[in-house]
Amino acid sequence: MKVSVAAVAVALLAAAAVLMTVPAPAEGSGHHLKVGYYDKKCRGVENVVKYHVAKAIKANRKAGAALVRLIFHDCFVRGCDGSVLLDPTPANPHTEKTAPINIGLAAFEVIDEIKAAVEARCPGTVSCADIVIYAARDAASILSNGHVHFDAPAGRLDGVVSLAADAQRDLPDSTFTIEELIHNFKRKNFTVEELVILSGAHAIGVGHCSSLRARLTAPPSQIVPAYRNLLAGKCAAGPDPIVPNNVRDEDPAAVAAAFPSFLKKLRKVKDFLDNSYYHNNLARIVTFNSDWQLLTEKEALGHVKEYAENGTLWDEDFSDALLKLSKLPMPHGSKGVIRKNCRCVSHY
Ligand code: HEM
Incomplete structure (x- = not known):
């Protein structure tokens, strides 16, 4: 078949037009990673x-x-x-x-x-x-x-x-309600389950007392009074001191004074990243209001229990959630x- 130069040119132009209408991958869309x-x-x-x-x-x-x-x-x-x-x-x-x-x-x-x-x-x-x-x-x-x-x-x-x-x-802010937390994560396309999984990062690190102020007056249904007293004591020690996020990383003297029943659970190696956050949460000994809030909604609570029971599952799901992040x-x-x-x- 003989094809004229003009026909080739028209075909090329048409192809170019099609290409130009195909959206380029969004910059930074994650697909190119x-x-x-x-x-x-x-x-x-x-x-x-x-x-x-x-x-x-x-x-x-x-x-x-x-x-x-x-x-x-x-x-x-x-x-x-x-x-x-x-x-x-x-x-x-x-x-x-x-x-x-x-x-x-x-x-x-x-x-x-x-x-x-x-x-x-x-x-x-x-x-x-x-x-x-x-x-x-x-x-x-x-x-x-x-x-x-x-x-x-x-x-x-x-x-x-x-x-x-x-x-x-x-x-998200530590004062958020469960609805606000869920909404905040949903905006970034993260599920309730992923909210619970990622919150497990609070097994490590520290927080300022200003980030947990509301916990110092929260009722016993939300925080164990002995732990609340411990936090209150530490938070009275300066303008805005920091406390460990994980109660097992607390300093022994403060625990001995305010929360002696927890002494035997303290750890020598601090900031170990595992599913202890979920145990602490169910026992109402976590630092932030946003942590406790996870117990107040059915699906979130189900996942808190699930990850308290299965540390290996949390390790895997936390890895996946960080990757998604x-x-x-x-x-x-x-x-x-x-x-x-x-x-x-x-x-x-
Ligand atoms: C779910 C909503 C979350 C809220 C409301 C929240 C809030 C907070 C707050 C208030 C602090 C203490 C800041 C301070 O006072 O110095 C903190 C610390 C921390 N958060 Fe979160 N957080 C959330 C989720 C996450 C996620 C998704 C991760 C990581 C995957 C994370 C990892 C950490 C870590 C590791 C620390 C300790 C940091 C350090 O010791 O330097 N948090 N968070």
Whole structure:
């Protein structure tokens, strides 16, 4: 068959038109993320991250909990784009990390240290957003003795927008009711079950007394009075002290004085990531109102009981939920870059 040049041109134009109407994959949509993304671009980067996370946790176990919180606070606000890492500047004085809801957020120096090591190895290649995910994954793995683990896909870009108001709008508050918590997670496409699974992260780390103020006057149906007294005593010790999220990490003297029946359950190794949160919750010895709220709704309560009974299931489901969290995309059409310094956008 003979085909004229004009016919070929028309066919090509038609094909081009079809291609142009196929929507390009949304920027940062999560679909482009790949396990082993840096295998060729920056060989060994995941080992570098793991080395620095292990070192930081060895020096101070609290860094591990802070890294696990960071993945949540980064990904729930404008997707996993490292926007939580940006320091305030005169041009943008209210970045996410200045939001009241981000009280106590930490481990930024650990991210800086990792970034510096990675930049020395492969300049301008690995995003801060991916470092946050790898670091949280490794911290969760180390604090759980390897029970929490997953392959983390990468290829995220760093956002250039960071607003305290976005963090305040998107992150859940410890004063929330169960309805507000469910709604907050639903907005990000997370189920009631995933709300319960992810809340289990409160087995580790610390909270400020200002984040649990309401618990100090809550009735015995919501908090064991001996534990409430213990918290009240510790919270009277300064303007806004911190307390361990997990009662088994409490200091022995305070427990001996206020909650002696719990003394035998204290642990030497603190911040161990397991399903103890669910046992504590059913026993009404958790720190935040938002934790207790999980007992007030049928489905959520069912899952609290399920994970109290089955620690292995929680390890697996928590790993899956962190992985899902790590895929939250940037808003459609957002600009993405690879920052040189995770704390500022001016250096890319
Ligand atoms: C369900 C809604 C949640 C609420 C209302 C909530 C609230 C809080 C609050 C108020 C603190 C203490 C902050 C302070 O006073 O310093 C905290 C700490 C923490 N949260 Fe959550 N959180 C939630 C979910 C999560 C999730 C999904 C994760 C991670 C998967 C997480 C991980 C942590 C960790 C690890 C800490 C301790 C941080 C540290 O010791 O540095 N939280 N959370």
